[in-house]
Amino acid sequence: MNREIYGKLVFELSRTGRRGYRLPASHISENDLTEGKGEKAAAIPQRLLRGAAPELPECDELTVVRHYNNMSTNNFGVDTGFYPLGSCTMKYNPKINEEMAAHHGFAGAHPATPDYASQGRLRLYRELELALSEIGGMAEFTLNPFAGAHGELTGLMVIRAYHDSRGDTGRRKVIVPDSAHGTNPASAAVAGLEVVEVKSLPDGTVDVEALRPLLDDTVAGMMMTNPNTLGIFERNIPEIAKMVHEAGGLMYYDGANLNPMLGAARPGDMGFDVMHINLHKTFSTPHGGGGPGAGPVGVRAGLEQFLPSPRVVEREDGSLALQFSDDALGSVSGTLGNFAVQARALAYILSLGSEGLMEAGPLATLNANYVKEALKDDYLLPIEGVCKHEFVFDGLRDKSTGVTTLNVAKRLLDHGYHAPTIYFPLLFHESLMIEPTETESKETLDDFIAVMHDIAREARETPETVINAPHNTPVTHPDDTAAALNPVVTFE
């Protein structure tokens, strides 16, 4: 790697007057830009014009190319290595999906293009709604929400609107299991609802007996993730759904990680009334660092009218149009959601076809169980049995070494693997949550297993090696608390 440019900011590489690009001469003179002056007076008001030239880096083209290519290799991504980050479904995202989303007819469309001129975009939107309704076993879907948490909020607003429409306005409690993703209670609170926690049994599933006394006529609904965030399938769903429905509440399904369900089961068939899906997890959008996302929301028959506006509807002549309705709970996004994420999802669904989709869930489940069984001699498995797409270890089995889950995660970086999710879920002290996904080969899984065994052996024999890891990454031990409390994001 070129030491001249490695590890430097593009501003440090800047040399006054250096050029990589020449713009054609402008036909608008300085004078023209000033309001009211000149023949071609551009409509930029004087007060908005810059006083001084912007401080942009000045570099030759090759320096810029090398700078960004070098930087990109400092980043970890699923295109460069295995990424077993539990609860995130970091599967491989086929490049054909990127190509479809980047199609100039899609990428160049303005969100406010009138319906008659965006029939292709609306068709893609509607096709995806229909595909997700089929996959989730729901009557209708909206693609408007921008993320999983945004989908939860929208879904809970649907539940609120349903109760309110019946004059049943005393229902404000939402029951959330203690194993739930943190967004569940947060979304319920943002929706103006009150969160009530229900405990899990030692096997990680919801305690039905603890649920019973919580159910009364103040319950708006219950949020569940199935398989839950421990990767365990909630076997008692039919009974739980029946109990909640009898109490007058609705069942909400957190389908952020729908991966293991593809081809195996549908939330609608389990008795759920409202659900969301994270397209950026299950349906192939590269994500991380907070975006980009999409959290479509599905509802069972009878709740469609509460979905947010606008909806895409088919007219009698077969054309599509946006429809705004007064019953709906209003608008949750200004642009019909994240279009590029929707385009990738439909490309993914169509390229796999129903046959391919049916294989994704079982393969994700097989891979997770393969890794779990191979490692449970060295890592503590608090919940035995078959998992779905992911599972949780409670750190190393040998607790005498002083090596923590954080140390193991950092040591994995030395081997070129992304760390698993750590210290979540909160049910265990040393949680290490692994989700291999269906897209990894057996060879990759075998190598990961070998590395995890090596780390466990190091922990016993030379614990300092693990405790002081990573040893060969560009940055080794950032103070993450200081970075979170006092992030420095500007160049001094």
Ligand SMILES: *Cc1c(COP(=O)(O)O)cnc(C)c1O
């Ligand atoms: C990721 C995730 C969410 C939140 O999704 P965002 O798109 O990050 O808002 C909610 N629930 C579960 C189970 C998740 O894994």
